[in-house]
Every structure is written in C-alpha cells, then in structure tokens.
Amino acid sequence: MRLIFMGTPDFAVPVLQALIDAGHEIGFAVTQPDRRRNRGRVTFSPVKELAVSRGIPVLQPERLSKDEAAKQSLRDYAPDAVIVVAYGQILKQDVLDIPKLGCFNVHGSILPKLRGASPIQHAILEGFSTTGVTIMKMGPGLDDGDMIATAETEIGGMDCEQLSEKLSHMGAELLVRTLPSIAEGTAVYTKQNEAEATTCGKITKKDGFVDFTDCARDIGCRIRAFDPWPGCWLEHDGKRIKIWKAECMPGTEVSVKQAPGTVMDASVSGIDVACGEGILRITELQAPGKKRMAAADYLRGHRVPAGTMLRPEPPEEMPEDRKKQNE
Incomplete structure (x- = not known):
C-alpha cells in the first residue's frame, strides 16, 4: 500500500x-x-x-x-x-x-x-x-x-x-x-x-505531585503511571524529591492514626509513609542533581527519622512556572 x-x-x-x-x-x-x-x-x-x-x-x-x-x-x-x-x-x-x-x-x-x-x-x-x-x-x-x-x-x-x-x-x-x-x-x-x-487529557508536570492524603494504593498507581515522565515527586526541606518505586504495604488498607505524610519508619527496606488510607513504602527515589537510588542508599546520606512530616501540599508555584514568568 x-x-x-x-x-x-x-x-x-x-x-x-x-x-x-x-x-x-x-x-x-x-x-x-x-x-x-x-x-x-x-x-x-x-x-x-x-x-x-x-x-x-x-x-x-x-x-x-x-x-x-x-x-x-x-x-x-x-x-x-x-x-x-x-x-x-x-x-x-x-x-x-x-x-x-x-x-x-x-x-x-x-x-x-x-x-x-x-x-x-x-x-x-x-x-x-x-x-x-x-x-x-x-x-x-x-x-x-x-x-x-x-x-x-x-x-x-x-x-x-x-x-x-x-x-x-x-x-x-x-x-x-x-x-x-x-x-x-x-x-x-x-x-x-x-x-x-x-x-x-494531557499529563503535566504538576500531575506528578504526590498527595499523601490519597490512598496508598492510588499513589502507587500514580508513581507507575508517571514513570518515566513527568515522574512523581514530593517536597521536603525545600527540595523536590522524586519517587520512582513504591508499594502499598499489605494489610494497611484502612486509615492510619498518623497524619498523612508522616514518616512511620525508615530502614533498609524503605521509607514508610502514612497516607489518607494505608501506608506507602518508598523503595527508590532521586534527590536533586543525583541519580535514581534505592531508599536504603538515600538514607545513608540523609536522616529521615520517624515522625518526619513530608510536605502534604504542593507549592503554590512550580519552578517551571517561575521560569516561564522570567522568559
């Protein structure tokens, strides 16, 4: 033809x-x-x-x-x-x-x-x-x-x-x-x-923000859906951390007592975060300017003690928004 x-x-x-x-x-x-x-x-x-x-x-x-x-x-x-x-x-x-x-x-x-x-x-x-x-x-x-x-x-x-x-x-x-x-x-x-x-519709960079008030299972789906672009991310200490791999912990489908975004445990197995429903274990992430790495490797250079609150809300303005304003 x-x-x-x-x-x-x-x-x-x-x-x-x-x-x-x-x-x-x-x-x-x-x-x-x-x-x-x-x-x-x-x-x-x-x-x-x-x-x-x-x-x-x-x-x-x-x-x-x-x-x-x-x-x-x-x-x-x-x-x-x-x-x-x-x-x-x-x-x-x-x-x-x-x-x-x-x-x-x-x-x-x-x-x-x-x-x-x-x-x-x-x-x-x-x-x-x-x-x-x-x-x-x-x-x-x-x-x-x-x-x-x-x-x-x-x-x-x-x-x-x-x-x-x-x-x-x-x-x-x-x-x-x-x-x-x-x-x-x-x-x-x-x-x-x-x-x-x-x-x-079309996916945008803002869609990659991880809202821990959501269900852990839904967040896990979001992380897989946005790999490799735009990637999922959270804000912590003023830095954007990308999450590449995570899993919903079994038996945690119900609401947890900790506020969404609270780190419940951080170990070689991953970083466990309370969600609106269930617990999400982050197993692979990426710090700014670094390569993707296992959560265990990240924890060797960064303290994330239990009780740490990961930012529950996205910033009002994304870095790419500021860039557009300056162009």
Whole structure:
C-alpha cells in the first residue's frame, strides 16, 4: 500500500518499522517540528530519526491544519491510507479526506475507554487490570471513529514505560495484520458504544505531585503511571524529591492514626509513609542533581527519622512556572 505515516514519540516507532518491514511504501513521515532541548541542542523526534535513517521524506509542519504546502504534498502523493500513531496534532477534515481509503489510528487503549492524549498513563492511574490497543478509522471527533481490530493485555505491575513498549509492539503487529483487509474492502467496522466512552487529557508536570492524603494504593498507581515522565515527586526541606518505586504495604488498607505524610519508619527496606488510607513504602527515589537510588542508599546520606512530616501540599508555584514568568 501507498502510505503516509504520522507520528512523533517512541510509541510510534515500532509501528513505522513494522510497516517498512512489511513492504509498504511510505511516501512521507509527518512528525512534530524539531525542538531545542538539553541546553539549546536541537533534537529530532524518534519518528524522524527512523525515517531519515530509512530515506523516507519528512514533513514537519508547525500546524498541519494551516500548512497548505504540506497538505498539497500529501495530496500529490495520492496515498491509499494515512496511518496515525501519537502524532500530537488534530487532523481536520481536509486532511482526513486526502487518502483513498481513509486515515487509521493505532490507539493505546481498548476503545471507547480512555479516548484522548494519555490512555496508557490513565489505564495505570485508574487501576485497570487489563488494557490494549485499537485500530480505528479516524473521523473528526476525538478518538470516536469506527473500530476495526483490538488486542488486549494484562497490566500487572508494569510502569508506563514498560506498558508503552508492550502496547506499541502489539499495535504494530495488529496494524500489519489488519491492513490487508482494509485494502481488500473486507474489514469490519464497528461503531463505538458512546455510553461507555471515557476521556483523558494531557499529563503535566504538576500531575506528578504526590498527595499523601490519597490512598496508598492510588499513589502507587500514580508513581507507575508517571514513570518515566513527568515522574512523581514530593517536597521536603525545600527540595523536590522524586519517587520512582513504591508499594502499598499489605494489610494497611484502612486509615492510619498518623497524619498523612508522616514518616512511620525508615530502614533498609524503605521509607514508610502514612497516607489518607494505608501506608506507602518508598523503595527508590532521586534527590536533586543525583541519580535514581534505592531508599536504603538515600538514607545513608540523609536522616529521615520517624515522625518526619513530608510536605502534604504542593507549592503554590512550580519552578517551571517561575521560569516561564522570567522568559
């Protein structure tokens, strides 16, 4: 098939690679513009890196909906289909109408659950036992197009990075298996049940704050959902400490007598913190300017005696907010 691929992050890379390996012709890879990161160094998106390495032409419109030259390039190529995987921009109807067969999305949930920008994180946040991927034909609404195929998997104790990697490969395999039926006109399109639909928005850095008034089990889910980005964090002695690994202590599902945020014990096993419901044991964390380390290693250089109160409320202003104000 003659395809155009639209995607940006690591999650999209296995899908593009699978399409190349399957022998499909990729006329263009459309991805987000290059960004300045790491002290001003310009970085390519993961999709662009793969496309360039395979000699695939790359388009990087700031806003595809307003870039007539880019849209004309897509029309001139006359694709059979457009494949979209975490591109990061909404496609308007004039773009949806370009391919002969339509635009098709690999979405990181079993639709209609978790439509939107962060389905993988929210599957963990909301404590789902399973999740999966959906191949759907795109329409003008938010992830509400007709479904063609799904694949499901257990979440278990995976964090977001692990689950994303698994789902991206599942999506790649499912798409390659599904494309022939789309090309032949034999694919079955199933409308989504709007009564079961849920949505999820974008994740921000502020979402990573750990509020110990929450249930310990929910905090554990939050920590896994936000690994590796934006990471979960707490404020202690004016410093932001990131929490990378933690577990809800068994048998502590009920409320504890200590105020949320109170350190109940600190040992080689971890740092036990009272929550609104239950006790959370922090087992891996990261101090400012340091690498991730086991809680036991952290405690060798920092005193965290029982009774220490970890900040229960986020600061009114985040450091990135102050930075924006000064720019």
